[in-house]
Amino acid sequence: MAVPKGKVSRQRRDKRRGSNWKLTVPGLVKCANCGAFKLPHRACKACGFYRGREVVKVDEGK
Secondary structure, eight states: OOOOSSOOOHHHHHHHHHTTOOOOOOOOEEOTTTOOEEOTTSOOTTTOEETTEEOSOOOTTO
16 A cells, blocks of 8 residues: 655645646637637627627627
């Protein structure tokens, strides 16, 4: 059975655990119709267009 040879310090343990929990910023692109930032391969929330045609009706009152 594998037994640790010595105690692992909190600093060493936390350095190992924390290295792969970093958040990444989502890649945003500009909408070709209105210029608002949106997620790629999704309809624009501002104007409702996707690939040059309107796919979602956007309420102007909101």
